[in-house]
Amino acid sequence: MIPRFSPHLDIADISEALFHRAGRVEEFEKSIAQQFGARVGVAFPYGRTAQWAFFKCMGIEGAEIVMPAYTCSVVAHAVSLSGNHPIFVDIDLSDYNMDLDQFERAITERTRSVIATHTFGYPENCDRIREIVETKSQKFGHKIWLMQDCCHCFGAKWKGDYVGNQGDVAVYAFNVSKHLTSIFGGMLTFPDEGTAAKVRKWRDENLAPATWTKALKRMLYLGAVTLAFDPRIYKATWFLSERTKFLNRFTKTFHLDSQIHFPGDYRIQMTDTEAAVGLKKLPQYDSIIRTRKENAEAWFDALSGQRDWQRAPLVEGATYSHYVVRVPDRDAVINDFAAKNIHLGNLIQYSIPDLPCYADLNQSCPNSKLASQSLINLPVTEPSERIRRWIAKYLKS
Numbered sequence: 001m002i003p004r005f006s007p008h009l010d011i012a013d014i015s016e017a018l019f020h021r022a023g024r025v026e027e028f029e030k031s032i033a034q035q036f037g038a039r040v041g042v043a044f045p046y047g048r049t050a051q052w053a054f055f056k057c058m059g060i061e062g063a064e065i066v067m068p069a070y071t072c073s074v075v076a077h078a079v080s081l082s083g084n085h086p087i088f089v090d091i092d093l094s095d096y097n098m099d100l101d102q103f104e105r106a107i108t109e110r111t112r113s114v115i116a117t118h119t120f121g122y123p124e125n126c127d128r129i130r131e132i133v134e135t136k137s138q139k140f141g142h143k144i145w146l147m148q149d150c151c152h153c154f155g156a157k158w159k160g161d162y163v164g165n166q167g168d169v170a171v172y173a174f175n176v177s178k179h180l181t182s183i184f185g186g187m188l189t190f191p192d193e194g195t196a197a198k199v200r201k202w203r204d205e206n207l208a209p210a211t212w213t214k215a216l217k218r219m220l221y222l223g224a225v226t227l228a229f230d231p232r233i234y235k236a237t238w239f240l241s242e243r244t245k246f247l248n249r250f251t252k253t254f255h256l257d258s259q260i261h262f263p264g265d266y267r268i269q270m271t272d273t274e275a276a277v278g279l280k281k282l283p284q285y286d287s288i289i290r291t292r293k294e295n296a297e298a299w300f301d302a303l304s305g306q307r308d309w310q311r312a313p314l315v316e317g318a319t320y321s322h323y324v325v326r327v328p329d330r331d332a333v334i335n336d337f338a339a340k341n342i343h344l345g346n347l348i349q350y351s352i353p354d355l356p357c358y359a360d361l362n363q364s365c366p367n368s369k370l371a372s373q374s375l376i377n378l379p380v381t382e383p384s385e386r387i388r389r390w391i392a393k394y395l396k397s
C-alpha cells in the first residue's frame with residue numbers, strides 16, 4: 001500500500017540514534033540555521049514549545065496574537081498557554097494561506113505578535129506581510145513581532161529568498177510527519193544574534209536538561225515508527241490506524257485537537273538522540289523536496305479530468321508538505337483510493353475557531369471550515385515513479 005506520508009526512516013537512522021556523539025543538539029542548531037540561511041538556531045523539544053517560549057521570553061502576555069484559522073491546533077495552544085489570545089484569520093481557498101486583507105484588519109493596538117504560516121509549503125506574500133506589520137507597528141507605537149511558521153515549508157522561497165528569513169523569528173518542527181524529522185523537536189531561527197542569545201538564555205533557565213529516560217523513550221518511539229512505515233507491513237499500520245482505534249493510544253499523547261494541551265515533557269530539552277537523527281536526515285533535504293515537487297506535478301496533471309475536484313496550485317518556490325484537493329465527498333474518495341491500495345490523508349480536519357476549546361471566542365471562519373471538511377491530501381513522499389505507475393494504472397485506464 002502507498003502510505004499517506006513517509007518519515008524516510010530506516011535501520012541506519014536507528015543506529016545513528018543509538019551511537020551518536022555528544023553535542024549533537026548544538027550541531028543541529030548550526031546546521032539548520034545554515035541550511036535555511038538564518039544566523040542562529042535555538043533548539044526546543046517541540047515546535048509548539050518553541051513558539052510558547054518565544055512569547056514568554058519576549059514578555060508578551062495578555063496580548064492578541066494574530067494567526068491563521070486553518071493550521072495545526074498546537075499553534076493556538078502555544079498562544080493560549082503563553083497567556084495570550086489567538087485572533088484567527090480566515091484563509092484564501094486558492095492556496096490555503098491567510099487572506100491578507102483580513103490579516104491587515106485583524107491587527108489592533110492589542111496585537112504584539114503575528115504568525116505567518118506558509119501552509120502546505122505555499123509561500124505567502126512576504127513583502128505584503130512585512131509592509132502590513134511595519135505600518136501597524138508605527139501606527140500603534142510598539143513592536144509587533146513577526147514569526148514565520150515554517151513547519152510546512154522548511155526551504156520555501158519568496159522571490160528567491162527563504163521565507164524563514166523574512167521576519168523576526170522563524171519556527172521549525174521535526175516530528176515524523178514533517179519534511180525532515182528528528183523524531184520530535186522544534187527550532188527557532190533568527191536573523192540576528194541579539195534576540196537569539198536572549199531566547200537561548202531563557203530556554204536554558206526555564207527548561208529542564210534532557211534526561212536519559214527521555215532519550216530512551218525517543219529511541220523506542222523511533223523504532224516503532226520505523227517499523228510502522230516499513231513498506232512490508234504498512235498495510236497492517238493502515239488497518240490499525242484507519243479501521244481500529246488501536247494506534248490512537250500512541251498519537252493522543254502528543255496531540256489532542258479539542259483540548260488546550262501540551263505533552264508532559266514539553267519543558268524537557270531536545271535530546272542528542274533526536275538531533276543525531278535530524279543531522280542524518282538534513283543532507284537528504286534537497287532530494288526529499290524534489291520528490292515532493294515531482295509528485296505534486298504528477299497529481300496536478302492526473303486529476304485535471306476530475307471536474308468537481310479543486311486542485312491545489314503548482315507554485316514557484318513551494319515545498320509541498322502536502323498536496324491537497326477539495327472533493328465533494330471526502331470519505332467516499334478515501335475509501336475508493338484505499339481499495340486501490342493508496343492511503344489518503346485528511347489534513348487538517350478542523351478549523352481551529354470551531355474546536356470546542358476555542359468556540360467561545362466566536363471567531364468562525366467559513367473558508368477554513370470548508371477546507372477542513374473537504375480536503376484530502378495525496379501521497380507525495382514516495383518515489384515519483386511509483387506514484388506515476390499508480391496513476392497510469394488507476395486514473396488513466
Ligand SMILES: *Cc1c(COP(=O)(O)O)cnc(C)c1O
Pocket residue numbers: 045046047048049071072074075117149151152173174175185186
Ligand atoms: C507541526 C506544526 C507545528 C508544531 O509542531 P510540534 O508538533 O509542536 O513540533 C507548528 N505549526 C505548524 C503549521 C505545524 O504543522
